[in-house]
Amino acid sequence: MFWDEKAETLGRPALEHLQWRRLEETVRRAAGRVPFYRQKFAESGFTPDHLRSLADLRRLPFTTSADLHANYPAGLLAVPYDDTLRLHTSSGTTGKPKALFFSRQDVANAAELCARCFVMAGMTKTDVFQNMMTYGLFTGALVAHYGAEKVGCLVIPAGPGHSERQLLLMQDFRTTTIHVTPSYALYFADFLEKKGVDPRRGLALRRAFVGAEPYTEETRRKIEQGLGLRVFNSYGLSEMNGPGVAFECAQQRGLHLWEDHFLMEIIDPQTGTPLPDGQRGELVMTTLCREAMPLLRYRTRDLTSILADPCPCGRTHRRIHPITGRSDDMLIVRGVNIYPQQIERLLMATPGLGRNYQIQLEGLDEMTVRVEWAEAGVASQVEHRVGLQNQIADGLRTEILVRPKVDLVPPGSLPVSEGKARRVIDHRRL
Numbered sequence: 001m002f003w004d005e006k007a008e009t010l011g012r013p014a015l016e017h018l019q020w021r022r023l024e025e026t027v028r029r030a031a032g033r034v035p036f037y038r039q040k041f042a043e044s045g046f047t048p049d050h051l052r053s054l055a056d057l058r059r060l061p062f063t064t065s066a067d068l069h070a071n072y073p074a075g076l077l078a079v080p081y082d083d084t085l086r087l088h089t090s091s092g093t094t095g096k097p098k099a100l101f102f103s104r105q106d107v108a109n110a111a112e113l114c115a116r117c118f119v120m121a122g123m124t125k126t127d128v129f130q131n132m133m134t135y136g137l138f139t140g141a142l143v144a145h146y147g148a149e150k151v152g153c154l155v156i157p158a159g160p161g162h163s164e165r166q167l168l169l170m171q172d173f174r175t176t177t178i179h180v181t182p183s184y185a186l187y188f189a190d191f192l193e194k195k196g197v198d199p200r201r202g203l204a205l206r207r208a209f210v211g212a213e214p215y216t217e218e219t220r221r222k223i224e225q226g227l228g229l230r231v232f233n234s235y236g237l238s239e240m241n242g243p244g245v246a247f248e249c250a251q252q253r254g255l256h257l258w259e260d261h262f263l264m265e266i267i268d269p270q271t272g273t274p275l276p277d278g279q280r281g282e283l284v285m286t287t288l289c290r291e292a293m294p295l296l297r298y299r300t301r302d303l304t305s306i307l308a309d310p311c312p313c314g315r316t317h318r319r320i321h322p323i324t325g326r327s328d329d330m331l332i333v334r335g336v337n338i339y340p341q342q343i344e345r346l347l348m349a350t351p352g353l354g355r356n357y358q359i360q361l362e363g364l365d366e367m368t369v370r371v372e373w374a375e376a377g378v379a380s381q382v383e384h385r386v387g388l389q390n391q392i393a394d395g396l397r398t399e400i401l402v403r404p405k406v407d408l409v410p411p412g413s414l415p416v417s418e419g420k421a422r423r424v425i426d427h428r429r430l
Contacts, residue, residue, distance in 0.1 A: 001122060001124075001250075002119065002120070003115050003119040003120070003151075004112075004116060007116075008116065008120075008314075008315045008316070008317065009314055009315060010260065010316055011316060012316055015260060015316060015317070016054060018260055019054060019260070019288060020053065022288035022289060023057065023263060023286065023288060026289075026290075026294050027048050030078060031048050033077075033078040033079070034076055034077070035075070036071055036076055037296065040061045044060075044061050046059055046060060046061070054263070057263060057265070057297070060286075060296050060297050061296075061297065062272065062284070062297045062298075063295050063296055063298045063299070064298075065098065065299070065301070068099075068100075068239070069096060069098060072099050073096075074101070076293050077101055077292060078291065078292065078293060079101075083103055083291075083292070084292050085102055085103055085106070086101070087099060087100070087102075087137075088102070088142075088238050089137040089138075089238070090238050097137075098238070098239065100239060100293060102292055103292040105289075105291050106291055106292050106293075107146070109241070109289055109290075110146065110147070110241050110242055110244060111143070111146035111147045111149075111150045112150065113147070113241060113244035113245070113258055114144055114146065114147020114244035115150040115151050116247075116258065117147070117234065117243075117244050118148060118209070119151060120248075120249045120315075121207060121209065121232045121247065121249065121250065122206075122250060123148075123153060123177055124151070124152075124153065125151060125152030125153050126153065127151075127154075127176045127177050127206075128153060128173055128174055128177065129148040129153050129156065129176075129179070130156045130166070130170060130173075130175040130178045131144060131148070131156065131157050131158060131159070131178075131179045132166060132178055132179060132181075132184065133159070133160060133179055133212065134159060135157060135159050138238070139236070139238040140211070140236075140242060140243055141157070141159065142242075143242035143244060144179050144243045154173070160184055161184075163187075167191075167192070167195070167197065170204075170205065174204040175205060176204050176205060177206065177207050177208070177209065178207075178208045178209070178229075179208075179209045179211075179234075180209075180210060182210050182213050182215040182219055182220075182223065182421075183213060183356075183416070183423075184416075185210060185226075185227065186219070186222060186223060186226070186355035186356065187355070187356065187416045188227070189222070189225075189226025189355060190226070192227070199226075199229070205229045206230070207229050207230045207231075207232060208223065208227060208230070208231050209232050209234045209243075210232065210233065211234035211235060213421060214302075214322075214323045214324060214329075215322075215341070216341050216344050216345040218344070218345050218346075218348030218349045219344060219348045221348070222348050222355055226355070232247065232252070233247070233248045233252075233322050234246075234247055234255075235302075235320070235322075235323060237302070239295055239298055239300075240262060240285055240287060240290075240295070240298070241262075245262060246319075249311065250313065251312055253307070253311060253319065254307040254311070254320060254321055255320050255321075255322065256311065256315050256318070256319050257318060259317045260289075260317070261287070261288050262286065262287060263288060264283060264284070264285055264318075264320070265283075265284040265297070266280075266281040266282065266304070266306055267281050267282050267284050267299075269282040269327040277305070277306040277307075277308040278306065278307075278308070279305055280303060280305040280324070281304075281305065282299060282300065282302065282303060283300045283302045283320065283323075284299055284300065285297075285300060286298065301326045301327045302325075302326055302327075303323065303324050303325050303326065303327055304320045304323050304324065305320065306318055306319070306320055307319040307321065324341055325339040325341045329424075331359075331361070331424065333365050333402050334365050334402055336400065336401050336402050340423050340424055342400050343357075343359060343369060343396060343399075343400065344357070344423075346399055347371050347392070350391075350392060352374055353371055353373060354372035354374050354411050356416065357369065357371040357414070357423070358370045358371075358415075358423060358425060359425070360425045360427070361424070361425065361427065364428070366405070366428075367404035368405045368406075369396065369405070369406050369407070370407045370413075370414060371392070371406070371407075371409070372408075372410065372411050372412070372413055372414055373388075373409070373410065374411070385408055388408065389407075389408055390406075392406045393405070393406045
């Protein structure tokens with residue numbers, strides 16, 4: 001299924017020509033209208049005339065999250081203030097956020113890309129879309145909402161949390177598709193289990209669009225088993241578009257990133273050196289169609305790699321592997337580099353464990369992994385608990401080279417987030 005078959009199956013030469021044309025226009029507009037980029041170009045000795053092919057993209061300086069903070073509130077605008085239509089801000093920051101402006105065309109483009117994604121995953125106007133993301137300054141809910149309306153399906157702007165109400169809406173309006181964070185999806189699966197609701201019999205759910213947090217394949221399988229549906233990986237970030245930047249097709253062999261709207265690179269997060277296709281590194285993105293706030297070589301901090309081989313679905317836009325974490329999420333414990341997703345992968349694959357966990361760091365590099373046992377799990381029996389804790393600790397030592405303390409706790413003991421889950425609590429005195 002295609003939303004815009006011509007755009008989605010454009011031959012590579014034609015697609016790269018379109019990218020070049022749009023890149024040249026974007027760079028000239030940024031140089032002419034955004035003082036920040038004019039200064040950056042002057043400092044690096046770059047001018048738009050130096051841009052003669054897509055390969056010259058590497059000559060442009062990076063843009064970072066710190067640059068967006070430093071130019072708050074409107075220092076990166078490329079249009080008059082009166083020509084902006086919507087403001088979003090980044091989530092999860094302290095102090096001043098990153099202000100992200102959309103023009104009328106930017107809003108339309110964002111909805112168009114979400115419609116591409118949703119139809120690519122099988123959604124049609126006959127579906128009922130229950131949006132369980134947070135509405136407000138965060139892009140996740142509102143951009144997806146507009147995309148689903150563009151497809152023509154019934155949209156329920158439920159927002160997060162209030163599980164009793166979520167279930168009532170699903171039952172009464174026969175929801176087929178949900179948009180949700182992985183942490184809340186896991187919690188909601190537990191909620192249904194406690195309510196005695198079998199989603200395969202009592203609900204009409206067919207698919208979940210899951211994003212906003214990195215998660216593992218093991219977590220995907222837990223969600224699919226718990227909710228009785230297919231989970232489609234969604235990738236987006238407010239600085240680019242919100243949701244709809246990249247998405248899985250029905251083949252689910254990576255996420256198609258819409259290359260007619262974004263140029264992507266993979267770099268070594270330490271050195272900034274470009275990496276070849278297939279090698280894991282930090283995703284860097286350049287907008288090609290953003291009017292209000294074009295961004296050049298933006299360092300996302302998200303870790304992935306490019307899949308360059310053709311997809312059987314027929315789309316020509318290259319795919320990326322699911323995001324495995326963020327370069328700034330990396331923990332250093334006893335001199336060892338650890339990503340929280342390494343711990344999640346083992347926990348979600350261990351029988352007898354529940355779906356909620358937390359990593360606590362205290363003292364001088366002391367790590368404790370707290371994880372709930374399953375409602376009917378063997379860990380609820382005292383004689384089995386120590387053995388399971390040791391099994392998990394040994395497995396984690398093999399995976400992350402550090403043996404943490406493992407604390408098994410009863411179901412419902414750990415806090416549940418209605419937005420992005422806070423998996424790591426760091427109270428170390430380093």
